[in-house]
Amino acid sequence: xxxxxxxxxxxxxxxxxxxxxxxxxxxxxxxxxxxxxxxxxxxxxxxxxxxxxxxxxxxxxxxxxxxxxxxxxxxxxxxxxxxxxxxxxxxxxxxxxxxxxxxxxxxxxxxxxxxxxxxxxxxxxxxxxxxxxxxxxxxxxxxxxxxxxxxxxxxxxxxxxxxxxxxxxxxxxxxxxxxxxxxxxxxxxxxxxxxxxxxxxxxxxxxxxxxxxxxxxxxxxxxxxxxxxxxxxxxxxxxxxxxxxxxxxxxxxxxxxxxxxxxxxxxxxxxxxxxxxxxxxxxxxxxxxxxxxxxxxxxxxxxxxxxxxxxxxxxxxxxxxxxxxxxxxxxxxxxxxxxxxxxxxxxxxxxxxxxxxxxxxxxxxxxxxxxxxxxxxxxxxxxxxxxxxxxxxxxxxxxxxxxxxxxxxxxxxxxxxxxxxxxxxxxxxxxxxxxxxxxxxxxxxxxxxxxxxxxxxxxxxxxxxxxxxxxxxxxxxxxxxxxxxxxxxxxxxxxxxxxxxxxxxxxxxxxxxxxxxxxxxxxxxxxxxxxxxxxxxxxxxxxxxxxxxxxxxxxxxxxxxxxxxxxxxxxxxxxxxxxxxxxxxxxxxxxxxxxxxxxxxxxxxxxxxxxxxxxxxxxxxxxxxxxxxxxxxxxxxxxxxxxxxxxxxxxxxxxxxxxxxxxxxxxxxxxxxxxxxxxxxxxxxxxxxxxxxxxxxxxxxxxxxxxxxxxxxxxxxxxxxxxxxxxxxxxxxxxxxxxxxxxxxxxxxxxxxxxxxxxxxxxxxxxxxxxxxxxxxxxxxxxxxxxxxxxxxxxxxxxxxxxxxxxxxxxxxxxxxxxxxxxxxxxxxxxxxxxxxxxxxxxxxxxxxxxxxxxxxxxxxxx
Numbered sequence: 001x002x003x004x005x006x007x008x009x010x011x012x013x014x015x016x017x018x019x020x021x022x023x024x025x026x027x028x029x030x031x032x033x034x035x036x037x038x039x040x041x042x043x044x045x046x047x048x049x050x051x052x053x054x055x056x057x058x059x060x061x062x063x064x065x066x067x068x069x070x071x072x073x074x075x076x077x078x079x080x081x082x083x084x085x086x087x088x089x090x091x092x093x094x095x096x097x098x099x100x101x102x103x104x105x106x107x108x109x110x111x112x113x114x115x116x117x118x119x120x121x122x123x124x125x126x127x128x129x130x131x132x133x134x135x136x137x138x139x140x141x142x143x144x145x146x147x148x149x150x151x152x153x154x155x156x157x158x159x160x161x162x163x164x165x166x167x168x169x170x171x172x173x174x175x176x177x178x179x180x181x182x183x184x185x186x187x188x189x190x191x192x193x194x195x196x197x198x199x200x201x202x203x204x205x206x207x208x209x210x211x212x213x214x215x216x217x218x219x220x221x222x223x224x225x226x227x228x229x230x231x232x233x234x235x236x237x238x239x240x241x242x243x244x245x246x247x248x249x250x251x252x253x254x255x256x257x258x259x260x261x262x263x264x265x266x267x268x269x270x271x272x273x274x275x276x277x278x279x280x281x282x283x284x285x286x287x288x289x290x291x292x293x294x295x296x297x298x299x300x301x302x303x304x305x306x307x308x309x310x311x312x313x314x315x316x317x318x319x320x321x322x323x324x325x326x327x328x329x330x331x332x333x334x335x336x337x338x339x340x341x342x343x344x345x346x347x348x349x350x351x352x353x354x355x356x357x358x359x360x361x362x363x364x365x366x367x368x369x370x371x372x373x374x375x376x377x378x379x380x381x382x383x384x385x386x387x388x389x390x391x392x393x394x395x396x397x398x399x400x401x402x403x404x405x406x407x408x409x410x411x412x413x414x415x416x417x418x419x420x421x422x423x424x425x426x427x428x429x430x431x432x433x434x435x436x437x438x439x440x441x442x443x444x445x446x447x448x449x450x451x452x453x454x455x456x457x458x459x460x461x462x463x464x465x466x467x468x469x470x471x472x473x474x475x476x477x478x479x480x481x482x483x484x485x486x487x488x489x490x491x492x493x494x495x496x497x498x499x500x501x502x503x504x505x506x507x508x509x510x511x512x513x514x515x516x517x518x519x520x521x522x523x524x525x526x527x528x529x530x531x532x533x534x535x536x537x538x539x540x541x542x543x544x545x546x547x548x549x550x551x552x553x554x555x556x557x558x559x560x561x562x563x564x565x566x567x568x569x570x571x572x573x574x575x576x577x578x579x580x581x582x583x584x585x586x587x588x589x590x591x592x593x594x595x596x597x598x599x600x601x602x603x604x605x606x607x608x609x610x611x612x613x614x615x616x617x618x619x620x621x622x623x624x625x626x627x628x629x630x631x632x633x634x635x636x637x638x639x640x641x642x643x644x645x646x647x648x649x650x651x652x653x654x655x656x657x658x659x660x661x662x663x664x665x666x667x668x669x670x671x672x673x674x675x676x677x678x679x680x681x682x683x684x685x686x687x688x689x690x691x692x693x694x695x696x697x698x699x700x701x702x703x704x705x706x707x708x709x710x711x712x713x714x715x716x717x718x719x720x721x722x723x724x725x726x727x728x729x730x731x732x733x734x735x736x737x738x739x740x741x742x743x744x745x746x747x748x749x750x751x752x753x754x755x756x757x758x759x760x761x762x763x764x765x766x767x768x769x770x771x772x773x774x775x776x777x778x779x780x781x782x783x784x785x786x787x788x789x790x791x792x793x794x795x796x797x798x799x800x801x802x803x804x805x806x807x808x809x810x811x812x813x814x815x816x817x818x819x820x821x822x823x824x825x826x827x828x829x830x831x832x833x834x835x836x837x838x839x840x841x842x843x844x845x846x847x848x849x850x851x852x853x854x855x856x857x858x859x860x861x862x863x
Contacts, residue, residue: 018061026063029053030073033080040093041107046080050114053077057121064122065134074138081115082142084108086149116157120164127168129177129216135161136183143186144278148195155190155198159205166208169215177216181270184209184259189278189291213259269308271298276315276332279323292331299338309345313352320363334372341377346384354388354407357458359467360414368411369418378424385411386431393438393541400452401442401469409439409472416479429484429526430533434549436477437502437512441544443469444505470503477502486526492518509551509584516555524559531556535569547584550577554588557595570596571614578621583630590625590636593618597643619644619652626659626675631668638674645681650690657682657697664704665779673719676705680723683730691730698727702759703772710744710787717742733762744783745790746830753794760798769795774815786827789819793834801841809838 018025029049036045053063064074084090090104123131135158142154187209190202263271275295299306306312316336323329340349356364373381385408392405412432415421425432446469478499481490493499493515501511520527534553538546556562562570570592577589593615625637641656648656660682663675679701686694705727709720721740728735736758738751745752763769773795776788792812796804816838819831 018056022061022063023069026069026073029063030069030076033073033076036080038080038083039085041084041090041104041111044107044111046077047107047111047114049077050081050111050118054114054118054121057118057125060125062122062126065131074134077115078138078142081112082145082150082153112153112156116160119157119161123161123165124168127165127170129169132161132165133178136179140182140186143190148198151190151193152195152198152201155193155201155205158187159201159208162205162208162212166211169212179270180213180216181263181267182274184213184263184267185271185274185294186278188259188294189275192291210259265305265307268298268306269312272306272312273308273315276312276319279319279328279332292328296331296335296338299335306339306345309339309348310352313339313349317353317356317364317367320367321361329366330370333367333370336367337372340371340381341373343380346381350381350385350388350411351404354404354411355454355457356407358407358410358472360410365414368414369420371415371418371420373421375423378421379427382415382421382424382428383431385415386428386435389439390431390435393435393442393545397542398452400450401446403451403453403457405439405442406448406451406469406472409436409469409476412436413472413476413479416476416483419483422483425480425483429480430530432480433477433530434533434537434552436473436480437515437552438541438545438548440470440473440477440502441508441548443473444503444508446470474499474503484526486519486523488522489515489518492522509547509588512548512551513555516552517558520556520559524561527556527559528561531559531562531565535565538573543582547582547588550585550588554592554595557592562596567614571618575614575618575621578618578625583628583633586625586628587630587633587636590622590633590640593622594636594640594643597640615644616647619648623652623656623659626656626663631671634663634668634671635674638671638678642674642678642681645678645685648685650687650693653682653685654694654697657694661697661701661704664701664708665776665781665784667780669713669716672708673713673716676708676716676719676723680726683723683726686730695731698730699763699767700772701727702763702767703769703776706739706755706759707773707776707784707787707791709739710783712781712783731762745787746826752790756791756794757798760795764798764800770799770812774812777815777819782824782827785819785822786824786830789816789827789830789834792816793830793837796834796837796841804841809841812838 029052032045032049036043056063062070064070085093087105087108090108093104119135122135139154139158142150143158145151145154187202187206191199191206193199193202259271272295275291279291313336316332320329320332323332336349339345353364353367359365360368371381388404389408389412392402392408395402416425419425447465448467448469451469478490481487481493493511496514498511498514498518501507501514504511516527516530519530531553534549534556537549538553540546541549557570574589574592574596577585577592580586580589597615619641622637622640625633628634628637645653645656657679660675660679663671664679666672666675683694683698702724705720705724709717709724711717711720724739725735736754738754739758741748741751743751745755759769770792773788773791777785777792779785779788813835816831816835820828820835822828822831
């Protein structure tokens, strides 16, 4: 076969014959190689096949390029030589099973040399980079073999091909070599191989590869427009002249760094991906360490020229779990740090890292915790991560929570735990705190089934039922406080069950208020930063976003610094909330107003003009809130009106007193009590010139106050007596001491009689006490009904009987008869007595009729 290929005359007829039978030749060669033993070398058949292919290649007949069959033959013959046992093993096999006249070691040397020459023949006759690409594709898996002797053969063969190509390279455009980055990385890694022979051959190949690359890039680039390229080429030329192949072997990684100047974006990505992919196969610690150093150095020098960063991140995350050496792990994580700190790639890297299952496994958690970033970049990175979460809050409400919101929350937790971005955490504390509190609000009541998890993300693991969006948000918030040295605030939250409050649907805002107050009390500088941050945030996002922000903001209005806020950010905003359809916003608005008004050393008169006008304009709205069904809103409105009662004009004051009078007897004890308190304060605030105008309102309040002094609620009863005193002072009356008796009237008839006598005489001709009192006989509370009926019976002594008979007593008797059927015995007895007294008054003769009758009788007497 070899003799034929070498002696065959190559004329047109021969060439035509060979080309017409290439398929047959390939088939025959394939059969010959397949018939050879896989684990031994017993004949020169392989050698003859390699020589035959070489001879035909020099004649322009390529048996390994061009079709699938030829590619299969190339793969087969490469495997047949590379996978032979090591030379030592082959020699041992010959000793066990003699192979005739052949010396196995000599035969192996000859066969391998023939294989190397065959590869060189493929690029000598046709020295284009496409051929190198094809050869490298076949040699690639063997260059990464875990078996030393296979790796050595592949490296030696590749070095010979590169040496040959460096001498015969054709640089006709267009120049195509698809896997240059991959080849450079692989040869650089092999330069650090623990097997000396492999490292030496790789260094030799690297030397020639640099020459090839230098010529390639010099031809491809416009030298005028690439001054940095010209400088790099000059440096390469100096290195090539200075370093021998042995010197290449001694510092291959430094030489490899030169390549990054020449490699384009795609080739750089190939370089990085090759190193990352090879880490799984690089079992020797020194080799792994060298690979990590090479990767880190390359990314540092060329970090702005990568395009396939997501793909690189994917491989990094996949490889972290198989790298056990701490130093190499550190190098890989530092590589990620370089990418993430580059603004061009920050969002890309973060987005990729957030597309992993939560909670993050220990490898990804380590990555987040140990990011090694220069100080100027730390705030940028943390801000971009924070923005990922904030965008989820600004988006319209969706059926499910975005997965990135949960992932970003967990990532923030890991970053806080690692504390590598401490300075940035302090700097962005206001934004971080409010964003996490808003995330807590959004997460309440959700499970992971309520999250839009990307398909396939959890195919290999089940999500624990204990994992919820809320648990991530709470743990991140806790860690933020601890990492920013808010130990006291954290303690306050724990002692007052603040974390539990934050997690509750109905009590979330209580937790927010507790934390805001803790921050204001213990760290007012941070609190003020949060306050100013919240000014633009209050109108963003959905209701959950706004409510959490508003709840925190309102508590911070307790600070005197709040007075510096322009009115548009304080009073005007609170006014908008007062008209909000959500009652919670109304409550927060009232709370904020209350804080603004009650600042220490700050009275209404000390407000600036805009603040005074703003608050005055809110009074009608606040008065309307007295009719709200929400008790908290009514009580807070009363509290604010108490603060402002001294500043009201007469019209507002009288309107408020009328509304307050309607709240006497409210079923909500606190509303009842504080409405009377405000009524009393209103009376005190009436100016002298207006006293006559409100006298009737004061008189109308006397009966309710008297009767509610008998209320079963001691606080309401006491407040009634105090306001009654204020009314008496207004009317310039001196109340009898019996008014202040705390015993119920029905067991203290003497005191009750004295009170009735006093008010019966004082109110005569001014107030219809009987009519007012009878209205209270229909109230729900038994003590009030009982007091009203008793009062009616006692008042009969002090009313004009003739006038009462003239108007009739039926309306009184009817109300009292209805009470005779009341289930309460004491009320029935008191009603019966009162009814008897009314009937008695009705049965009394008219004094005028008696006088007329007497006169008639006297006229009939004899004179």
